[in-house]
Amino acid sequence: MLSDGTVLHWWKQVIAVLIVYGSFELVRSRLVSAADVAFEHALWVIDWQQALGINHELAIQRWTLNWTPLILASNYFYATTYLPITFGTLVWLYRARSDSYLLWRDTLGLMTAMGLIGFAFFPLMPPRLLDLLGDGRPFGFVDTLVEHPTFWTVDAEASRTVSNPFAAMPSLHCAWAIWVACAVFPRVNSNVVRVLAVLYPIVTVYTVVSTGNHYFLDAVGGLIVFVVAYVLARGIATIRGPRTV
16 A cells, blocks of 8 residues: 555556566567678677777676686576566565555566667677677677576577577666666665665676677666666656655
């Protein structure tokens, strides 16, 4: 129940979240673009990063590959943490910080929808696919899910066709991690939880880069999507009234 007496029925919230996430996955899977367009965009991103002095993904991945436990941990972190942590945070807000719930629910929904816009208009080949689907030049990146065994290790063909392989800009892994950190940090008293909240997006950026799934600019795109979505959600909250602040 919100401070003004409004009741948020949990089952309605569950249905809404499932509809939004299900629609996201469905639309994302149908937005697959031509590989040559995604590769051209990848070359643009690499050029931009070189100009900015942040084109270090290959060096980070090669360093990580020297430590098999670390690359395996990165694989598992990348593939398994984002959904339970994101949805778990949403449930925690609903149960423990209900007057903040609508604001952060709307922020999450808006930035997820904005991610689809990025996938549609800027398909981007991730580093792990550059050597497989590029123009033949060697880039040196490794598809870690193919090269290093996990419970769900896939072959190269499956890795480049599963879901939408060119849905990289913005990185919603990073956007969701930033969302979690900003939603949790000011609403907890535990210093341990606050430290974990700050570390979560940092570790996420490291893992998406070290596994070859994203460029640093994808993470920047995730940050931009979060900020824009939060501002829009604040506007919606203002229209609703003080109950959502």
